Amino acid sequence: MPVKGRWALLLLAPAVLLVAVFFVVPIAAILLRSFTEPQLGLETYRSLLADPTTLRVLGRTMLAGVIAVIVCVLLGYPYAYLMTLVGPTARSLLMVVVLVPFWTSLMARTFAWISLLQRDGPVAALLGFFGMPDVVLLGTSAGVMIGMVQILLPYMVLTLVTSLSQIDRGLLTAAQSLGANRYRAFLQVYLPLSAPGMFAGSGLVFILALGFYITPQLLGSPQESLIAQVIGVRVERLVDFAGAGGLSLILLLATAACLFVGLLAVKPLRNLAGQSGVRR
DSSP states (O other): OOHHHHHHHHHHHHHHHHHIIIIIHHHHHHHHHHHHSSSSSSHHHHHHHTOHHHHHHHHHHHHHHHHHHHHHHHHHHHHHHHHHHSOHHHHHHHHHHHHGGGGSOHHHHHHHHHHHHSTTSHHHHHHHHTTOTTOOOTTSHHHHHHHHHHHHHHHHHHHHHHHHTTSOTHHHHHHHHTTOOHHHHIIIIIHHHTHHHHHHHHHHHHHHHHTOOHHHHHHSOGGGOOHHHHHHHHHHTSOOHHHHHHHHHHHHHHHHHHHHHHHHHHHHHHHHTTSSOOOO
16 A cells, blocks of 8 residues: 555544544444344334324424425525625625624524514514514424524535535626526526535535424424434433434435435536527
């Protein structure tokens, strides 16, 4: 093996060891219990997949992740696009606005949303001003989604900014010189080129949304529990480590399947940019 390869392995060794000790080994132990308790085999997974409540919670969690991704893309894409248009000073100010939430703990932000969304809170007063009185978002799925989007939106924006800043805006000028208006040039050239960035940000937001525990626990209700809360109940109250490990594996496989489908879906969008001719 070349000397450079040996040094690379030595540099990677601490990180690999850290991941193996604190990530791979615990996950392997949890999954092993799901296959060996209460008996060796797939009984844990049969009981979980036969339970309509488990399937309903899993579907609710997936739906929450999809909604979070859609909202974050709709809010984050224009913001990230604006950051690529403005000058360095304005871009720095916009970046500070994105990074400010990271300076406050997740718990503090969630408790702040409790104050904002509760009955007679500022949000309820604002909705009442616009003719929607007695609207209480605390303890509802909408309230949970608001808190989740506020936490996840910076991840989407930062990922999109990195991707959009690498797109050559001269391609838009070239498309317009061929007869396309600015909207068509954006849709047929710029948007497909930004699809990988959107997919990367969407994947990150989706994965983080599936594992949310604190925000749904504090802003939601037991009737609208997500999968992380159910796993927590099995561990803390039922002491069912096998069931919790089974749910974790099911969630992991479902997440991987969704990301794989998303990867297949984003390829046609990327290929649109390579199609010849922006027709008049």
